[in-house]
Amino acid sequence: MLRQMGYGFFAVLLAFVSFFTGEMVTFVMLGFILMSLLNINSTLQAILQKMNHRD
Numbered sequence: 001m002l003r004q005m006g007y008g009f010f011a012v013l014l015a016f017v018s019f020f021t022g023e024m025v026t027f028v029m030l031g032f033i034l035m036s037l038l039n040i041n042s043t044l045q046a047i048l049q050k051m052n053h054r055d
Helices: 002-021 024-054
Strands: none
Touching (some): 002 024
């Protein structure tokens, strides 16, 4: 939960910076990349938990 709040804070910070620099497209693309990486991370953690639970 705390990690997700950190990611949210980071996203808000990036949004603030991108708004003032005019790089909205870059912000959107970074958002897609961040969501993909978080999805991969959560999937790998779930696989690791299943492998550790099986042992």
